[in-house]
Amino acid sequence: MDRQRTRSPLARARGFGSAKHGAEHWWMQRVSAVALVPLTLWFVASIIAHTGSDYATFIVWLRTPLISILMVLLLIALFYHTALGLQVVIEDYVHSGVKFAALVAVRLGCFALATTGIVAALRIGFGG
Amino acid sequence: MSNQAAERPRPLSPNIQIYRPQLTSVLSIVNRVTGALLSVCGIVLVVWLVAAATGPHVYALVQGTIASWIGQIALFGVTFAFFLHLCGGIRHLVWDTVHGFELRSIYASGWAIVAASVVLTLAAWLPRLFAG
DSSP: OOGGGGSOHHHHHHTOTTTTOTTHHHHHHHHHHHHHHHHHHHHHHHHHHTTTOOHHHHHHHHTSHHHHHHHHHHHHHHHHHHHHHHHHHHHHHOOSTHHHHHHHHHHHHHHHHHHHHHHHHHHHHTTO | OOHHHHHSOOOOOOOTTTSOOOHHHHHHHHHHHHHHHHHHHHHHHHHHHHHHHHOHHHHHHHHHHHHSHHHHHHHHHHHHHHHHHHHHHHHHHHHHTTOOOSHHHHHHHHHHHHHHHHHHHHHHHHHHHHHO
């Protein structure tokens, strides 16, 4: 029996490998990247358009339902992408005991930042 | 691992300091560095949203910091970093479709994303520069 065949056909078809995650990290990095192309371009264009706007004008803009939706989507995609990207950077360069703590900190930090940003955007959106 | 093994220096594979910098390797590390830098900008985005949600006074404080000289220079640098990461990311997405791997294509797309990032950054700042 050749070496390629030592794994069961089902395991080969699933392609999850020894980590049991398969290409999920790689794939989600791409999916979030695809989402971020229009979302970040929209955000940068909006910020440029609002150069010199006062607080009241800016809040009125943020209260538009479509803007609230886009802002929440941006925060989700941005911090998901950030968490995945920083995770790879840590895995590549940090090899000491700090690695585990850094990986946990990045995951939790990104989750906390996304949640905080979404709550802030929704508070403005609902006029809280 | 025994102490004897730990004391003996292990051979290292050639690392980044050995090689002459090339467009390919420089853009690869640029994509990472800009990604890490933009992560910090994510924190600023949240601070800015929280300030806006808190009220006009806190918002004015954050907006004032961004509008300062240092803030504007930082924002300009961040804009360039954003476009480099965006264009570099799109280049990666094209590579994921198994296109553009020939050496000529790799260099062409590399210079293209550098040029596009410069143009887009300047375009983004044109209204600001004309406003004074």
